Amino acid sequence: MNLKRLILERIENRVLVGTTMFLGIMVLVGWVAINEPGRMAAFQQEHLARSIEKGAELFTNNCAECHGGNGLGSGRAPGLNNPQLFGIDFFAPIDSAIADLETAQADIAQLHATLDGDTSSMTADEKAGLEAQLAAYTDQYGQDPAAAIQEQIASKQAERQALQTQMQGAVDKGYNPDQPSRLGIVGWNGTLDAFVHTTLIAGRPVSSSYWPQPMPAWSQTAGGPLRDDQLGDLTNYVLNWGANRAWTLEDLLAVNQFAKIPAEGGAAAVEGVAPEIINIQFADVTDRRADIDASVQRVLGELESVTGDPNNGQTLYNGALACSSCHSNASIAPPTEGTFTRINDTRLKDPALAGYTPEHYLVESILIPNAYISPSTYPANAMPQNFGERLDLQMLADLIAYLKSHDEPDPLAAN
Ligand code: HEC
Ligand code: HEC
Known part of the structure; x- marks a missing residue:
């Protein structure tokens, strides 16, 4: 009878232990579930903080020389640590x-x-x-x-x-109290995040006409030095200037230089960012002849109302767009020298280009380089394929005007 009691007690104990453990696990699961969003947020917070830290270092090394160490701007570039960029309307x-x-x-x-x-x-x-x-x-x-x-x-x-x-002090540095939002000024409908990020990717080649040097393109996809995650870090760093901040008039007055609005053709020039871009993208186009022709014809039509400036074209060619980095060495790319002569005397004689005008050939060569690969030793894909996503019509017209001025003898013809 003792034995029987013992067994029963054991079973009761086990049930007790089991129940306790079950309840314990439920409490633990519940606790974790309750805390999960919090832990997730904390994790994301930490991730963002690390990204901002990396962005700060990148900024010091790449951006401060123009935008100022604390992002307040200088004679070379507008302030980014700036209520106007964040659209603050003090009125x-x-x-x-x-x-x-x-x-x-x-x-x-x-x-x-x-x-x-x-x-x-x-x-x-x-x-x-x-x-x-x-x-x-x-x-x-x-x-x-x-x-x-x-x-x-x-x-x-x-x-x-x-x-x-x-506000007069800020007005003297280019602030317009009637236009408190930079995104409003440039007519950007997306987020500030996207505005900063795309500016970083493609730069603002056209800004060379109203700044000493243009905002460079930073993305490796556009021939720049930085990876996309680094551009993300930089974007987070810039946006952090406006995070949870109650902007004051002092902040506005601390900005050394506000964004400039080009006096002429203003809107188009500022919007080197997006809407004015020609926007032709063809990674691999060899068997899409009709698409290419339609696109090039469209651009040629639009170009009729734009006058190219060969001097600005030269600046773009040698500077912001770095065309010359390839085209000054005949073993890498057809030399700039004699380009127009070469097109007229050699390229357009190729039956594959029957009916082409020189402009047609230039537009196609720049926007869709793979459509026709210059004969001889030059390979496909050697020329960047993304100028159609980086140029606006004015820039293209300027480049063409510049290349047309190269009607001296073609050094390649001598070979
Ligand atoms: C050679 C000088 C120079 C350097 C270096 C430079 N920028 Fe700029 N940046 C400019 C200029 C000039 C503009 C104004 C362009 C315009 O008005 O269209 C600009 C514009 C911008 C804008 C848009 C601001 C606005 O109000 O339109 C952002 C964002 C920006 N730069 C971020 C950066 C970051 C981040 C770096 C470092 C990776 C950097 N820049 C490096 C010259 C520079
Ligand atoms: C990374 C090197 C590189 C860069 C940068 C580059 N190109 Fe080219 N380009 C080439 C090569 C290689 C060819 C020849 C192969 C081909 O036809 O695609 C070429 C061909 C051309 C041609 C045709 C020339 C001919 O004789 O048939 C033109 C025009 C041209 N590029 C203009 C430009 C312009 C304008 C820019 C700047 C906006 C530019 N390129 C930037 C490499 C480059």
Whole structure:
């Protein structure tokens, strides 16, 4: 009988242990589940912090020389640590207060006009309702609400004027108080993140016309030195200047230089970023002849209304776009010298190019290099295939004007 009791006790113990363990596991699972979002967020936070740290180092090494060590800008590039880049409108609170006051003012005038007019068609309740609304304004603004509101509007406008005066220092450095948002100025509809990232990828070749040097292209895909994860780190670093920050007027005044708006052809030039880009992408086009012809014809048509500037073309060719890095060495690419002569005397004699004009050949060679590979020793894919994604029409016209000026004898013809 003792034995029986012992066995029963054992079983009870085991059930107890089992139950306890089960409950324990449930509590643990529950705890983990509850904390998972928190741990995830903490993990992401940490990841972002590390990315920003890497971005800071990249910025010091690559960007500070133009954008300033603390991103406040210099004579060579606009400030990025800058309320304008983050779209901060310092007038917004004042303007919305003025708008509210003006609404109240108009409302009061309307109520008076209605009550002073012919009220015979109104029910007593309707009339009492309107009078109650007027009384509420008197409660809020005093015996003569219209006058009180007028006074408040005037004081807000004086406040606005004073703020504008305090901004003068920034205005002198290129700030326009009427255009508080950089993205608004360039008509960018995407996120700031995408704006910064794409600017980094492709650079702003056209900005050479209003800055000492253009914003370079940084992505390896565009011939630059940085990997995409590094561009991501830099983007995170730049965006971190605006994260959880209450921007003050002092921040605005600390900016050394604001973005410039090119005086002429402004919008098009600034938008080297996206919409004006010709946007032709053909990685491998050999069997898509009809597509190529249609695209090139479109571009040729659009080019008719653009006048190329050979000097600017030369600057692009030797500078921002680095065409000359290949085309100055005949063993790498056809030499720049005599390009136009070569096209007329040699290339266009090739039956494969029957019906081509020199412009047609130039546009195709630059935007879709693989469409026709110059004979002799030059290989396909040696010329970057992405100029169609980097150039706008003006840049293309400038390049063509520059290459057309190379009508001296063709050194390749001598061979
Ligand atoms: C040789 C000087 C130079 C260097 C180096 C340079 N930039 Fe720029 N950057 C410019 C100029 C000039 C502009 C203005 C372009 C324009 O107005 O279209 C610019 C514009 C920008 C913009 C867009 C700002 C705006 O308001 O449109 C960003 C973002 C930017 N640069 C980030 C960087 C980062 C990050 C680096 C380092 C990887 C860098 N830049 C290195 C010259 C430079
Ligand atoms: C990385 C080297 C490289 C760069 C950079 C480069 N090219 Fe080329 N380019 C070549 C090679 C190689 C060819 C010959 C093979 C071919 O036809 O694609 C060529 C061909 C051409 C041709 C045809 C020339 C002929 O004699 O038939 C033109 C025009 C041209 N490039 C213009 C440009 C322009 C403009 C730029 C800058 C926007 C540029 N290239 C940048 C390598 C380069």
